[in-house]
Amino acid sequence: MIVAVxxxxxxxxxxxxxxxxxxxxxxxxxxxxxSSQASxxxxxxICGCSAACASRAxxxxxxxxxxxxxxxxxxxxxxxxxMADESL
Numbered sequence: 001m002i003v004a005v006x007x008x009x010x011x012x013x014x015x016x017x018x019x020x021x022x023x024x025x026x027x028x029x030x031x032x033x034x035s036s037q038a039s040x041x042x043x044x045x046i047c048g049c050s051a052a053c054a055s056r057a058x059x060x061x062x063x064x065x066x067x068x069x070x071x072x073x074x075x076x077x078x079x080x081x082x083m084a085d086e087s088l
Contacts, residue, residue, distance in 0.1 A: 001028060001082060004043040004061060006036035006054060013048030020046050020074045028082055041085065044068060044078055 003024065007017055024031060024044075034040055036059060043061040045054050047069045059065045063085060066077050 001030065001042075001085065002032045002034055002038070002040040003082075004034050004036045004038055004040035004059070006043065006045045006059065008045070008047040008049075008052075008054035010048055012051070014050075015048065015071055017046045017048050019071060020044070020068055020078075023071075023074055024078070024082075027079065031082075042066060042078070042081060 005021060021033060024033070036043060040061045042063045043059045043065040045056060045059070045065060045067050047054050047067065050069050052067050052069050056065055063081060066081060068074055068078060
């Protein structure tokens, strides 16, 4: 599984954005994390607040682009998507 990660600019972070990547690595040890310019199965845009102003231009991935604005979004959006794909 390849996950492309793009961070927002970090102008107003409400949580530690890198915690999402730490959880991702812990939950899916075989995951390969790449920059947002690389081709991937999933693209995760990790935003520090609910404004979610990071550009999504040019992002595409086999399973889609997931916008994350909180640690809870990892549990609600990214984790289930990756679990579903691993079970296929």
